[in-house]
Structures are given as C-alpha cells and as structure tokens.
Amino acid sequence: MSEKIVVENVSKxxxxxxxxxxxxxxxxxxxxxxxxxxxxxPSGCGKTTLLNIxxxxxKPTSGEVFLDGKKVDxxxxxxxxxxxxxxxxxxxxxxxNVEFGLRFKKNISANERRKIAMKYIEFMGLKGFExxxxxxxxxxxxxxxxxxxxxxxxxxxxxxxxxxxxxxPLTREFMQAELLKSWQEEKKTILFxxxxxxxxxxxxSRIGVMLTRPGRIKEIxxxxxxxxxxxxxxxxxxxxELRGYIFHLVSEEFKSFxxxx
Amino acid sequence: xxxxxxxxxxxxxxxxxxxxxFLTIWYLLSTYGPIGFTLVPPPTVVFQTLIKxxxxxxxxxxxxxxxxxxGTGFFAAVVTAIPLxxxxxxxxxxxxxxxxxxxxxxxxxPLAFIPLIIMYFGIGEFAKIxxxxxxDFFVLVIVVxxxxxxTDATLIKAARVLGAQDKDIFLRVVVPASFPAxxxxxxxxxxxxxxxxxxxxxxxxxxxxxxxxxDALRYFNVDVIIAGIITIGVIGLAMDGAVRYIERKLTGxxxxxx
Numbered sequence: 001m002s003e004k005i006v007v008e009n010v011s012k013x014x015x016x017x018x019x020x021x022x023x024x025x026x027x028x029x030x031x032x033x034x035x036x037x038x039x040x041x042p043s044g045c046g047k048t049t050l051l052n053i054x055x056x057x058x059k060p061t062s063g064e065v066f067l068d069g070k071k072v073d074x075x076x077x078x079x080x081x082x083x084x085x086x087x088x089x090x091x092x093x094x095x096x097n098v099e100f101g102l103r104f105k106k107n108i109s110a111n112e113r114r115k116i117a118m119k120y121i122e123f124m125g126l127k128g129f130e131x132x133x134x135x136x137x138x139x140x141x142x143x144x145x146x147x148x149x150x151x152x153x154x155x156x157x158x159x160x161x162x163x164x165x166x167x168x169p170l171t172r173e174f175m176q177a178e179l180l181k182s183w184q185e186e187k188k189t190i191l192f193x194x195x196x197x198x199x200x201x202x203x204x205s206r207i208g209v210m211l212t213r214p215g216r217i218k219e220i221x222x223x224x225x226x227x228x229x230x231x232x233x234x235x236x237x238x239x240x241e242l243r244g245y246i247f248h249l250v251s252e253e254f255k256s257f258x259x260x261x
Numbered sequence: 262x263x264x265x266x267x268x269x270x271x272x273x274x275x276x277x278x279x280x281x282x283f284l285t286i287w288y289l290l291s292t293y294g295p296i297g298f299t300l301v302p303p304p305t306v307v308f309q310t311l312i313k314x315x316x317x318x319x320x321x322x323x324x325x326x327x328x329x330x331x332g333t334g335f336f337a338a339v340v341t342a343i344p345l346x347x348x349x350x351x352x353x354x355x356x357x358x359x360x361x362x363x364x365x366x367x368x369x370x371p372l373a374f375i376p377l378i379i380m381y382f383g384i385g386e387f388a389k390i391x392x393x394x395x396x397d398f399f400v401l402v403i404v405v406x407x408x409x410x411x412t413d414a415t416l417i418k419a420a421r422v423l424g425a426q427d428k429d430i431f432l433r434v435v436v437p438a439s440f441p442a443x444x445x446x447x448x449x450x451x452x453x454x455x456x457x458x459x460x461x462x463x464x465x466x467x468x469x470x471x472x473x474x475x476d477a478l479r480y481f482n483v484d485v486i487i488a489g490i491i492t493i494g495v496i497g498l499a500m501d502g503a504v505r506y507i508e509r510k511l512t513g514x515x516x517x518x519x
Contacts, residue, residue, distance in 0.1 A: 057418055077424040087419035091437045091514045100433075101423035135516040153423060 004157060004189045005031040005054060010063030012049050012215075022214030023049045027063070029208060029217060031157075036183060036190040038200035038207045039217075042250060046215025047193045048161055054191065055081045055159050067156060077101055080150035082160040086142040088134040094121060094145050095130040101153035120148040123182065140171040147182065157189040164199070176202055177231050184228060197246045201239055202229065209249045218249060302484045310484040311491070319473070320492060326468040328496070330386065331454050334393025338450060341394075342401035343443065349402065350409025350439075351431060363402060371396035371457050375464055384465040389458065396457040397450040404446030408439035441515050444508040451504055455497050470496075 007029040014021045024046040031037045039047040052058040054065050056075040065072040067079065075081075088097050098117040102108055108116075121130050124144040134142055143163055150158055164172045176199060183190060194200050200207050207221045223242060225233060233239050288305070290298040302310075314320040348355045349363075371392050382388040412435050420434045462471025470493050477485035 055422060057422070075418075075421045077422070079422070081418070081422045083415055083419065085415055087413075087415045089416060089419075089434065089437070090516065091440070091512075100420070100425075104424035104426070104429065133514045135514060149423070 002033050003030045004033040004035075004068065005029075005191065006066040006069075007050070007054065008064045008066070010050070010053060010060045010065065012046065012053065012058070013061045024053075024060070025214035025216050027215075027217055029220075031189060031191060032205075033189055034187055035205040036192060036203050038192045038194060038204035039210055040194055040197055040200045040207055040246065040250070041210030041215075042212055042253065043195060044215070045210040045212045047210050049215065050210075051081070051159050051161050051191060051193050055079050057081070077104070077153045078156040080153065080155040080158050082143070082146050082150055082158060082163040084162040084165045086134070086139075086146050086166075088142055088145055088149075090134050093131050093133055094126060094137070097134070097145055098149045098152050101149060105153065116152055117148075120152045121145075123151070123185075124148040125178075138171075139167045140175055143167065143175060144178070147179070151182070151186060151188075155188065157191060160190060160192045162194055163192075165194070172199070173231065179203065180227070180229060197243050197250070198234065201242050201246065202231075202234055207246060209246055211250070211253050221246060221249075300483060301487065307484050307487045307491070311488045314485070314488055320488075323468060323470045323473045323489075324492065324496060326472075327458055327462065327470045330389045330469065331393055331451070331458050331500075334390045334458075335397050335447075335451060335454050337390065337394045338397030338401055338454075339447070342398045343405050346402045346405025347409055347431075347436070347439075349406035351435065356406070363399070367399035367403060372460055372464075375461060379465060384467075389461055389466065389469075392461045393454045393458055397454045400450040400453060401443075401446050404449070405439065405443055408442035408446075409435055411442070412438045441508070441512045444504070444512060448501060448504040448508065451500050452497065455493075455500065459493055 007027055010024055010027045011022070012024040014023055027046075027050060029050075039050065041047050049058060053060050054067075054072065056072050056079065059073075072079070089100065092100065095114070095117055098121055099113050102113045102116060118130065121127060124147055126141065126144055126148065129137065129141065134145070137145065146163075147158075164175050167175060179190075180203065190203075192200070192203055201223055204223050207223060208217045209219050209221060210216065211218045221242070225236075225238060225242075284304050287301075288303045291301045291303040292299070311320070345359075349359055350356070374395055375388075375392060378388045378391055382391065416434055416438060417430055420430050425433065458469070459471040459474075462469040463475045466472040466475075470489055474486050474489040477483075477489065
C-alpha cells in the first residue's frame with residue numbers, strides 16, 4: 001500500500017503564560033492508503049495538535065505534512081475532520097448539513113447535491129431524519145450526520161478527533177462498529193485520535209502511541225487482527241494482550257511522572 | 262396533560278391574585294390612606310379616565326405618535342447598526358477604528374444628546390427619531406459585533422474544512438449563528454428605545470404619551486398621568502411580547518434550557 005499522509009519532522013511550540021510548551025517535537029509518521037491509523041496518548045501529548053496540523057487548521061512551527069506527495073498548508077475538502085463536538089450547523093436540517101460541503105464543489109446541480117446527500121444519510125442509517133434539526137437528535141445520531149457530511153464530499157482522508165468521546169459508553173461501542181462497517185465500504189484512509197486504548201485497538205491497523213513533554217510518538221504498534229472485526233474480538237486474548245502492551249507504554253510515563261512528585 | 266393544566270391554573274391563579282392584591286392596596290390607600298396617598302385617584306377613577314381617553318381618541322393619537330417615533334428610530338438603527346456590527350465583528354481593522362469612539366459614546370445616556378439635537382434639529386419629529394436611533398444604534402452595534410466574535414470556532418473550522426471560503430463562512434455560518442443574539446439585541450433595543458422616547462417626549466414634544474403625561478401635570482390631572490403610565494407599560498409589554506414571539510418563530514433551531 002502506498003503512503004497517503006507523510007508527516008516530516010513536525011514540531012509545534014506554543015508560547016503561553018506558562019512559558020514555552022513543546023506540544024510536538026520532531027514527529028515523523030506515514031499513514032498508508034486505506035488504513036485506520038489511531039493516535040493514542042494521555043491528554044497534552046499533542047495528538048489533537050498533530051491532527052489539526054494535518055487538517056491544515058494549524059501551522060507547524062517547523063516541519064511539513066504531505067498528502068499524496070502534495071504539501072498541506074491549509075484546510076481542504078480532501079481532508080475531512082470529524083470533531084468531538086459534532087460541529088453540526090444547528091440552523092440547518094440534517095439534509096442541509098450533509099449538503100453543505102457539496103455547495104462548494106463545482107458542477108454539482110441542486111438535484112445531484114440532494115441525491116448524494118440522501119445516499120449518505122441512508123448509508124449512515126439516518127433515513128427519515130433528513131428534515132430534523134440537530135437539537136432533535138441524540139449524540140450518536142449527530143455524529144453520524146457529521147460522518148455523512150464528511151463522506152458526501154468524497155474526501156481522501158478522514159481525520160477524526162476523539163469523535164466518540166462525548167457519547168455514552170454503549171453508543172460509543174456501537175459507533176465504533178458502525179465506523180468499521182462504513183470504512184469497509186468507502187475505503188477511506190482514517191486518522192483517528194482517541195484517549196481510549198480499547199477503542200484504538202479495536203479500530204486500528206496501526207497505533208501511534210504518544211507521550212507528553214514534549215509531545216512525541218513513542219512507538220508504532222501493529223494490530224494484527226484481520227478485518228472485518230466483530231465487536232466480540234474485544235474479549236479475545238490477543239486483543240487483551242495488545243491493549244495491555246499499549247497500556248504499559250503509556251503507564252510508564254505516569255509512573256515516572258508520579259515518582260517526580 | 263392534567264399536570265400541565267394544574268400548573269397552568271396555578272400560574273394564572275397567582276397572576277390574578279397578584280393583580281387583585283395590587284389594585285386592592287391601591288384602592289384602599291388612595292381612599293383611606295394618609296394625605297400624600299389620597300392625591301392619587303383610586304383605580305376605578307383611573308379606569309374611567311382610560312375609557313374616556315380611548316373613546317375620545319386622544320390616547321390612540323398619542324400612542325400612535327410615540328409608536329411611530331420608536332418604530333422609525335428602531336428601523337433606522339437596524340439598517341445602520343447591524344451592517345456596522347457585522348463589519349466590526351468580522352474585520353479587526355474596523356473594530357480597532359471604531360472601538361474608542363463607540364465605547365465612549367455608548368455609555369452616554371441618549372438623553373444627554375437632546376440639547377445638541379434640539380440645537381440642530383429643533384423639536385420636530387426628526388429630533389425625536391434621532392434620539393431613538395442613537396439609543397438603539399449603540400445597543401445593536403455592540404450586540405451584533407459581539408455575536409459575530411462569539412461564533413463557535415468549531416463551526417467555522419468545520420465550514421472551512423468542507424470547502425467554504427471567507428465569503429461563504431460569513432454568509433452561511435457567521436450571519437445565521439449571530440441571528441439569535443441579534444434578535445435578543447432587537448428586543449433590548451425596542452425596550453430601551455421605548456423608555457428613552459417617553460423621557461424625550463417629557464422634555465420636548467407636542468404629542469406622544471410622554472407629552473400627554475407632561476401636559477396633564479400642568480393641570481394636575483393625576484388620573485391622566487397614571488392612565489398614561491399604565492398605557493406606556495402595556496404597550497412596552499406588548500412590544501416585548503411581539504419581539505419574543507418573532508424570536509421564537511425564527512429561531513426554533515436553538516437548543517434551549519428547559
């Protein structure tokens with residue numbers, strides 16, 4: 001598989017009241033076409049900052065990001081972001097939300113726009129809700145609208161920033177399975193940021209484990225569990241073993257942090 | 262269903278009780294109270310005066326004059342302040358250019374401008390409308406520019422990622438996102454405009470509810486003064502209710518607490 005996203009020597013330094021914070025230091029990473037790559041790590045490890053840089057929403061202090069060999073320097077519909085807070089336009093119906101990105105594509109008639117939007121509304125199991133407003137939907141449904149909206153513009157990659165973090169645990173499990181199902185049909189490359197190790201192991205083909213101060217990738221772990229993955233694999237020994245291994249990587253940092261105090 | 266009914270009855274019951282108590286105390290004080298209180302006619306007399314003023318068309322004439330001024334001044338403010346508010350919220354340059362002057366002037370009560378306005382425009386309709394315009398203008402400029410600044414950053418990011426350019430983000434995200442705050446601003450502007458107008462009419466006018474009160478004072482018609490105060494209150498309440506109704510109709514998508 002070819003490399004879809006390449007991150008080269010990316011550093012990000014914030015200057016704030018607390019002094020200089022190295023949010024990211026010399027991050028190198030390549031994400032393959034069609035894979036689900038998860039970033040896990042404790043809060044403050046810079047995983048969201050890295051996602052925002054790849055999205056073009058933030059600029060790195062140094063280093064570069066490439067998508068299909070082209071340098072990333074601004075947001076673009078080819079890199080869709082799914083936000084933790086859903087980011088649906090509350091004054092628009094579900095249909096209008098999903099159609100939103102299509103308005104800015106050239107040569108799409110109003111009719112085609114509607115057809116494409118309806119296709120992804122159905123794809124995400126939202127048929128019958130196209131005229132509902134976001135406030136009438138549950139959290140899980142809102143996030144499905146956001147995913148439909150992202151798929152509708154036919155992006156190269158999906159950048160998901162703790163997309164299920166605001167959902168209750170059961171809905172979260174369900175959404176993970178839904179995401180895998182939609183991924184297997186749409187074949188998009190996905191970068192998925194989460195602080196849940198379990199979620200990462202279930203979804204990812206590879207996991208980048210990040211640590212803090214400075215924010216960096218400590219290790220990349222291959223998840224050798226074949227797709228399609230049934231939700232039951234969460235109970236398998238292999239899953240538990242991988243989860244334990246990653247937990248161990250992250251907890252070392254906690255331990256060193258605690259021993260300082 | 263029945264719980265809703267009981268709650269409604271409870272609320273309306275208390276409303277009626279409050280009004281009845283108020284009228285009773287007023288009646289007793291104005292009839293049997295110490296000398297200062299008996300200067301005020303009892304509610305029965307005020308009510309008769311109100312009927313008389315309505316049937317002669319006097320009240321209607323004055324109310325119409327006042328409403329015209331408030332309406333025109335408010336409309337002028339909407340047309341001027343809302344675009345300026347958007348510019349201030351959207352362009353830092355405009356914000357920094359206008360901030361010092363706006364902040365200085367907005368804390369000045371509009372009534373303080375009256376002498377200057379009289380000097381330039383006399384005491385005609387234009388003078389009174391411009392007082393309302395000044396009053397509503399500052400309220401709206403502040404509310405609109407702040408609403409633009411407060412637009413949820415995540416929504417702007419989402420729009421940008423979906424391919425929206427600055428123009429699209431402004432028209433399709435910032436404007437609708439500011440809409441509820443703008444309507445609230447309109448509600449505040451209508452209320453303060455109304456209060457300011459009556460005060461302005463007390464100072465310099467030949468018609469309007471403020472003038473009616475001022476004129477009644479000259480002949481010591483306390484019943485007309487109180488009838489005027491009640492009318493002003495009722496109209497203020499009605500206008501507020503109307504704006505709130507429009508607000509609810511137009512912003513059904515807003516998630517509300519309770």
